[in-house]
Amino acid sequence: xxxxxxxxxxxxxxxxxxxxxxxxxxxxxxxxxxxxxxxxxxxxxxxxxxxxxxxxxxxxxxxxxxxxxxxxxxxxxxxxxxxxxxxxxxxxxxxxxxxxxxxxxxxxxx
Amino acid sequence: xxxxxxxxxxxxxxxxxxxxxxxxxxxxxxxxxxxxxxxxxxxxxxxxxxxxxxxxxxxxxxxxxxxxxxxxxxxxxxxxxxxxxxxxxxxxxxxxxxxxxxxxxxxxxxxxxxxxxxxxx
Numbered sequence: 001x002x003x004x005x006x007x008x009x010x011x012x013x014x015x016x017x018x019x020x021x022x023x024x025x026x027x028x029x030x031x032x033x034x035x036x037x038x039x040x041x042x043x044x045x046x047x048x049x050x051x052x053x054x055x056x057x058x059x060x061x062x063x064x065x066x067x068x069x070x071x072x073x074x075x076x077x078x079x080x081x082x083x084x085x086x087x088x089x090x091x092x093x094x095x096x097x098x099x100x101x102x103x104x105x106x107x108x109x110x
Numbered sequence: 111x112x113x114x115x116x117x118x119x120x121x122x123x124x125x126x127x128x129x130x131x132x133x134x135x136x137x138x139x140x141x142x143x144x145x146x147x148x149x150x151x152x153x154x155x156x157x158x159x160x161x162x163x164x165x166x167x168x169x170x171x172x173x174x175x176x177x178x179x180x181x182x183x184x185x186x187x188x189x190x191x192x193x194x195x196x197x198x199x200x201x202x203x204x205x206x207x208x209x210x211x212x213x214x215x216x217x218x219x220x221x222x223x224x225x226x227x228x229x230x231x
Contacts, residue, residue, distance in 0.1 A: 035217050037157070044206055044221040045149075045157065050214055064117075088157055092216050098172050098214040099159035 003051075004089050004102035011108040017077040020105045022089030024070040032092040034072040036065055038106075039086045048087075049074060084109045112136045114146070114207050114222035121228050122197050128227060132190040132207030137163050140185040145210030147218055148181065148192045150203040158203075163190060163208060199229045 006022045012018040013057035023036055036049040041098060047056050052072065064075045072091075089102040118130035130148075137144055147162040161181040162170045171179050180193045190207060204226045208218035 029187070031179075033214075035158075037218075039157075044224050045218075046221070047217065047219045049209075050211065050217045056219055090157075090159075090216070096173050098170070099162070101149075101157040101159065104156045 003093060003096075003100050004091060006087075006089060006102040006105045008103065009108065011110055012076075012079045013110050014079055014081060016079045017075060018079055019076075020074045020087050020089075020107070022072040023101050024072075024075070024091065032094065034065065034067055036063075036072075036074045036088045037088045037090065038083075039088065041048045041085070045088065046089065079109055081109045083107060112209050112218060112220040113188070114209060115206050116205060116222045116225040118205075118225060118227070120226060121230060123231050124198055124229060126197050128192075128197050130192045130194075130205055130207075130225065130227075132192070132222060134188050134190070134209065137209065138185065139183050139188070140165075141165055143183055143212040145212075146183070146190045146209050147216070147221045148190075149206045149208060149218070150201075151206070152200075152203040153222075155203075157189075159216070160205075161192060162195075164210075184228070197229045201227070202229045203227060204206065 012056045033051040038048045039045045052067040053065045062077050081099040087105045114134040131211045145164040148160040161179045173192040178195045183190045204224040207222045209220040211217040
């Protein structure tokens with residue numbers, strides 16, 4: 001059971017805005033920065049967001065991250081078919097002294 | 111552009127020790143702030159962090175797997191090696207190595223393509 005809880009699935013139509021939540025069940029990661037990774041089918045994960053809301057160069061500004069209390073969110077605006085992928089949140093758990101990943105959210109573009 | 115590539119056996123038998131090598135380019139693990147991590151993903155399942163080694167030889171391990179893992183670096187060869195003892199069929203997974211973004215703890219900005227390891231007799 002991950003200490004980071006994500007909905008198993010999400011969906012949207014092209015052009016829509018979708019959000020994916022990541023809830024922390026463990027207070028030991030309450031202040032830890034959250035990262036988000038995108039994993040297209042059959043490929044390695046790709047860093048989308050780090051330090052809660054920062055984008056690496058090359059990541060479109062359609063992708064944005066935010067954090068509020070013990071939750072974090074990834075928002076994708078102007079949804080495109082190529083956004084269909086699995087999305088994972090991640091954070092450092094001080095109590096466990098380890099990195100934890102959420103269970104992943106499968107995004108379907110209808 | 112930073113690149114990383116994992117290499118090692120594709121099949122190991124239960125109880126054996128797995129040794130994986132990550133060969134990287136365009137950064138040096140002797141440079142301040144640099145780090146390389148290992149993450150795995152069982153088929154159809156979520157990502158799981160395993161280990162992380164920094165330029166100063168600081169090493170971090172997943173608490174649940176710490177007793178089975180060892181990570182080392184060879185800066186002259188630009189390689190990081192992960193060993194996992196007492197392999198079990200539940201350890202069947204794609205194993206990735208990844209570059210830790212300098213200055214950001216546990217933030218993996220470049221990943222290898224991954225290598226699938228199957229544990230079977």
